[in-house]
Amino acid sequence: MNYTVPHLVLPKIERLHELDVYLANGGYQAYRKVLELSPEQVIEEVKRSGLRGRGGACFPTGLKWSFMPKGSDKPKYLAVNGDESEPGSFKDRQIFEFNPHQLIEGILIAGYAMGITKAFIYIRGEYHKWIRLMERALADAYARGLVGPKMTETFGGSYWLDIVVHKGAGAYICGEETALMSSLEGDRGYPRFKPPFPAQKGLWGMPTTINNVETLATVPAIITLGAERYASIGAAGHPGTLLYGLSGHINKPGIYELPTDTLLVDLIYKYGGGIPGGKKVKAVIPGGSSMPPLRGDEIDGVVMNNEDLKKYGTYIGTAGIIVMDEDTDIPRVLLRITRFYHHESCGQCTPCREGCGWMEKILRRIVDGDATTEDLDLLMSVAGQIEGNTICALGDAAAWPVQGFLRKFWDEFAARVKPRRTFVPLNVVHGRRATRATLLPS
Amino acid sequence: MEHTLSFMPEERAEIERLKSLYPHPKAALMPVLWMAQKKWGWLSEDVMRVVADVMQLPYAHVLGVARFYTMYFKKPMGKYHIQVCTNVSCMLRGGEELYERLCQKLGISHGEHTPDGRYSIEEVECMGACGGAPMIAINEDFYENVTFEDVQRILETLP
Ligand SMILES: Cc1cc2nc3c(=O)[nH]c(=O)nc-3n(C[C@H](O)[C@H](O)[C@H](O)COP(=O)(O)O)c2cc1C
Ligand code: SF4
Numbered sequence: 001m002n003y004t005v006p007h008l009v010l011p012k013i014e015r016l017h018e019l020d021v022y023l024a025n026g027g028y029q030a031y032r033k034v035l036e037l038s039p040e041q042v043i044e045e046v047k048r049s050g051l052r053g054r055g056g057a058c059f060p061t062g063l064k065w066s067f068m069p070k071g072s073d074k075p076k077y078l079a080v081n082g083d084e085s086e087p088g089s090f091k092d093r094q095i096f097e098f099n100p101h102q103l104i105e106g107i108l109i110a111g112y113a114m115g116i117t118k119a120f121i122y123i124r125g126e127y128h129k130w131i132r133l134m135e136r137a138l139a140d141a142y143a144r145g146l147v148g149p150k151m152t153e154t155f156g157g158s159y160w161l162d163i164v165v166h167k168g169a170g171a172y173i174c175g176e177e178t179a180l181m182s183s184l185e186g187d188r189g190y191p192r193f194k195p196p197f198p199a200q201k202g203l204w205g206m207p208t209t210i211n212n213v214e215t216l217a218t219v220p221a222i223i224t225l226g227a228e229r230y231a232s233i234g235a236a237g238h239p240g241t242l243l244y245g246l247s248g249h250i251n252k253p254g255i256y257e258l259p260t261d262t263l264l265v266d267l268i269y270k271y272g273g274g275i276p277g278g279k280k281v282k283a284v285i286p287g288g289s290s291m292p293p294l295r296g297d298e299i300d301g302v303v304m305n306n307e308d309l310k311k312y313g314t315y316i317g318t319a320g321i322i323v324m325d326e327d328t329d330i331p332r333v334l335l336r337i338t339r340f341y342h343h344e345s346c347g348q349c350t351p352c353r354e355g356c357g358w359m360e361k362i363l364r365r366i367v368d369g370d371a372t373t374e375d376l377d378l379l380m381s382v383a384g385q386i387e388g389n390t391i392c393a394l395g396d397a398a399a400w401p402v403q404g405f406l407r408k409f410w411d412e413f414a415a416r417v418k419p420r421r422t423f424v425p426l427n428v429v430h431g432r433r434a435t436r437a438t439l440l441p442s
Numbered sequence: 443m444e445h446t447l448s449f450m451p452e453e454r455a456e457i458e459r460l461k462s463l464y465p466h467p468k469a470a471l472m473p474v475l476w477m478a479q480k481k482w483g484w485l486s487e488d489v490m491r492v493v494a495d496v497m498q499l500p501y502a503h504v505l506g507v508a509r510f511y512t513m514y515f516k517k518p519m520g521k522y523h524i525q526v527c528t529n530v531s532c533m534l535r536g537g538e539e540l541y542e543r544l545c546q547k548l549g550i551s552h553g554e555h556t557p558d559g560r561y562s563i564e565e566v567e568c569m570g571a572c573g574g575a576p577m578i579a580i581n582e583d584f585y586e587n588v589t590f591e592d593v594q595r596i597l598e599t600l601p
């Protein structure tokens with residue numbers, strides 16, 4: 001493929017989703033190039049590119065691939081995570097629709113590098129149309145011998161793999177990697193403790209790697225450009241391009257593929273066309289609803305990659321940017337986010353199951369004007385008790401926005417609650433309110 | 443005449459094909475539940491027993507899986523199942539109002555269907571279409587950037 005930066009995952013080529021167009025533009029050449037390297041060299045190349053996972057956790061992809069056992073004759077699996085359910089994220093579906101063959105080619109490359117025998121593309125059930133598009137692309141690739149046993153004839157060598165599309169059925173938690181594996185095996189999608197890590201014991205007890213759709217669709221571009229070239233694009237600590245999603249109060253919502261050194265203000269004003277009605281920005285969630293927000297007065301100079309966002313106490317997540325204008329009711333937004341995580345909690349861990357319910361109830365009281373200052377402290381403390389105390393990261397995903405919004409918009413929350421009950425009359429000693437000072441908020 | 447439910451021979455062949463896609467046939471349970479829901483509209487106890495039978499799995503397992511996933515219907519839904527997203531990006535663009543007005547217009551609320559069985563409605567979490575907020579889905583189709591008036595028009599044009 002003849003890539004022009006920054007359009008690496010979604011090149012601007014008409015009808016690229018059709019196999020003939022993809023092939024005519026150099027499609028499946030990256031896989032041919034890879035066959036001249038050893039699997040270890042491919043993993044090395046991906047490591048050197050600096051590619052980090054696009055599923056939310058930003059884990060270095062080459063390193064993850066290197067965890068897979070080598071030289072064993074056990075079956076090995078690749079689970080492609082297309083569950084895409086984190087509110088604010090709608091990028092993977094662009095790949096299913098506009099560049100499905102690059103995802104398939106990425107799977108072939110990953111497959112060769114790790115000796116994968118079978119790959120499963122897990123796509124959320126709501127994406128009926130995109131599942132059909134992906135299945136069509138896959139059927140075309142099979143028919144041409146680009147996937148499946150005929151790969152050995154088409155490309156030479158002895159490596160081949162099968163790819164299966166698996167349709168989810170509505171459960172956010174199935175995006176979590178261990179839940180996704182249970183779901184694929186025909187069980188309820190309950191996460192489990194790690195270790196054992198999937199590379200040791202994954203699908204059907206076999207070594208498994210889980211990668212996000214965008215992560216894998218990026219790989220052919222890395223192979224084509226070369227690791228050095230790719231690593232030089234965007235920000236050094238988190239190189240490449242991202243499919244940024246813009247939604248909420250923005251004039252031109254959509255997916256924008258840009259280098260990782262793009263400024264948030266450019267995303268909002270240059271690409272997103274600014275805020276409807278020329279209003280001011282009050283808050284921005286930088287990477288899907290579980291990421292702590294940025295305040296409108298701190299977005300100047302924010303560079304949209306994981307390393308730079310850390311300075312502001314947040315992360316890039318899925319790069320799903322949700323913009324909120326000056327009239328947004330922040331407590332209501334947080335209530336909606338918390339309601340979501342409560343609804344999606346699988347209920348296995350008490351802190352997550354009970355804590356999310358508590359947080360939702362307290363936030364409901366705040367929104368309804370029935371809360372007191374104590375409730376704010378309680379909310380913070382419940383979030384703190386969930387964070388880090390659960391089997392999977394859904395607990396953190398629920399706690400982070402609560403902590404983040406409270407920290408950054410404390411005044412707005414405080415203005416919505418009644419003052420702390422002081423019980424002052426009970427503590428009157430000789431006309432002096434003895435304990436008043438300790439009961440009042442500091 | 444007994445009304446026992448069953449899969450047709452060609453459907454049974456498809457189920458066998460689905461099982462063969464995975465290292466372990468149990469993994470075909472989700473796709474087979476999808477097939478069953480398409481065929482019978484929802485997953486009644488009878489339907490789940492048929493699925494348990496072809497999958498050679500305990501009924502309790504099939505029930506547990508069907509209950510875990512929100513998209514498997516555990517009761518009959520309307521001919522047109524309307525899903526309105528009210529999650530953040532949609533909420534910021536009027537998703538909640540859209541949902542409330544639709545409920546009012548149809549006289550039903552979350553998980554219910556109209557007496558004639560034409561419509562059912564559901565408030566759903568993010569559908570992965572946040573750039574097109576507010577959005578709804580009717581059965582398998584997404585309608586993005588819609589107003590209440592748009593939805594009214596869409597509903598009228600449905601056969
Ligand atoms: C609650 C929860 C939901 C998740 N949902 C998704 C998802 O929808 N898609 C995704 O790719 N990763 C999701 N992840 C992250 C995955 O567990 C996993 O880290 C990721 O798919 C790995 O791929 P990557 O290394 O290519 O990013 C989720 C994680 C958690 C804790
Ligand atoms: S953290 Fe929540 S979602 Fe994750 S396993 Fe525990 S209860 Fe389930």
Ligand code: FES
Binds near residue numbers: 528532533569570
């Ligand atoms: S928030 Fe409605 S589709 Fe994502």
